[in-house]
Amino acid sequence: MKPELLKNKIIEWGHELGFDGVGFTDIDLKEDETHLLNWLENKFHGEMHYMEKHGVKRSQPDKLMPGTVRVISFRMNYLQDNTYDSKKVLENKNLAYISRYALGKDYHSEMRDRLHTIAKKINQEVDGFKYRAFVDSAPVLEKAIGQKSGLGWIGKNTLLINKKNGSYFFLGEIYTNIDFDIDKKSKNFCGQCSECIDKCPTNAIISPHVLDAKKCIAYLTIELKGSIPNEYRDSIGNRIFGCDDCQLVCPWNRFSEETRIEEFTHKHELDSPTLISLFNWTEKEFKENTKKTPINRISYFQWLRNIAIGLGNAEKNNDVIQILKNKKNNITDPILNEHIDWAIKKQTN
Numbered sequence: 048m049k050p051e052l053l054k055n056k057i058i059e060w061g062h063e064l065g066f067d068g069v070g071f072t073d074i075d076l077k078e079d080e081t082h083l084l085n086w087l088e089n090k091f092h093g094e095m096h097y098m099e100k101h102g103v104k105r106s107q108p109d110k111l112m113p114g115t116v117r118v119i120s121f122r123m124n125y126l127q128d129n130t131y132d133s134k135k136v137l138e139n140k141n142l143a144y145i146s147r148y149a150l151g152k153d154y155h156s157e158m159r160d161r162l163h164t165i166a167k168k169i170n171q172e173v174d175g176f177k178y179r180a181f182v183d184s185a186p187v188l189e190k191a192i193g194q195k196s197g198l199g200w201i202g203k204n205t206l207l208i209n210k211k212n213g214s215y216f217f218l219g220e221i222y223t224n225i226d227f228d229i230d231k232k233s234k235n236f237c238g239q240c241s242e243c244i245d246k247c248p249t250n251a252i253i254s255p256h257v258l259d260a261k262k263c264i265a266y267l268t269i270e271l272k273g274s275i276p277n278e279y280r281d282s283i284g285n286r287i288f289g290c291d292d293c294q295l296v297c298p299w300n301r302f303s304e305e306t307r308i309e310e311f312t313h314k315h316e317l318d319s320p321t322l323i324s325l326f327n328w329t330e331k332e333f334k335e336n337t338k339k340t341p342i343n344r345i346s347y348f349q350w351l352r353n354i355a356i357g358l359g360n361a362e363k364n365n366d367v368i369q370i371l372k373n374k375k376n377n378i379t380d381p382i383l384n385e386h387i388d389w390a391i392k393k394q395t396n
């Protein structure tokens with residue numbers, strides 16, 4: 048099959064398999080490489096050492112898979128229509144906010160299986176087809192690739208934004224040796240807007256397109272393994288796993304559309320649970336209830352640490368103080384105890 052025909056077929060297969068956008072690009076990411084290297088040099092990645100580990104493999108696709116000449120970029124919406132209103136959860140100090148991407152089944156395997164299905168179909172059409180498929184699993188500059196492929200533009204909040212679908216979507220890539228025609232890079236439609244910069248709870252977007260991850264609530268509650276610096280604890284509020292504020296305020300998310308993937312349906316009412324109910328989970332319950340969801344990548348310690356901060360910021364209530372004290376009696380971890388002490392102090396002051 049000729050590459051032009053095959054390209055149309057891939058778009059069709061992608062759509063059939065639940066992807067909401069497919070784009071094709073070359074492997075010239077020089078501009079984005081400069082941005083990445085500056086970002087790393089400024090140490091904005093904090094403890095995410097994997098970001099620096101692979102050198103320029105991230106920005107030079109042919110170093111990750113020799114022979115790569117094109118990248119096919121796929122995006123998949125993840126919002127579900129029956130999810131409890133995010134803003135209402137954030138306003139209710141007794142509820143726990145979990146980033147909307149993490150409510151259902153883990154997207155890595157869901158997307159990777161679909162990418163391999165597409166690759167198998169390509170393989171039936173082309174001799175000598177070589178590929179690798181990625182979903183957050185290797186050093187890939189996925190947002191830059193998505194932008195070059197025409198799937199959206201990188202907003203001032205550093206997320207990829209699609210004019211018709213907003214930014215609530217996952218990205219996946221197929222690196223290939225097939226010389227497809229490439230798509231046009233997306234234009235940037237942020238204009239004069241600066242909502243995400245102005246409303247970020249911890250001022251983590253230090254200038255347009257530059258995120259100091261060390262200040263970002265997603266980093267603090269997920270990536271950071273140790274103690275969460277005191278200066279961010281008030282601003283974290285009730286966000287116990289990630290943060291969507293820069294998406295919630297983005298005007299382009301008026302156009303976000305629901306996912307077609309049933310597996311992303313949320314589990315255990317994680318869209319609006321109370322902080323207390325989650326804090327009372329045993330380690331076994333935590334593991335069972337978050338199994339196969341993105342939440343599973345943090346430890347039970349991080350889970351309790353994050354909820355302790357939420358409880359410190361919750362409405363003042365003797366039951367909360369008692370629950371914190373009870374937990375402290377059963378926990379020997381000094382870092383977690385320090386977070387619990389902080390929460391008790393906030394509740395009693």
Ligand code: SF4
Nearest residue numbers: 202203237240243297
């Ligand atoms: S909130 Fe405004 S500035 Fe930020 S990403 Fe959205 S459109 Fe761009």
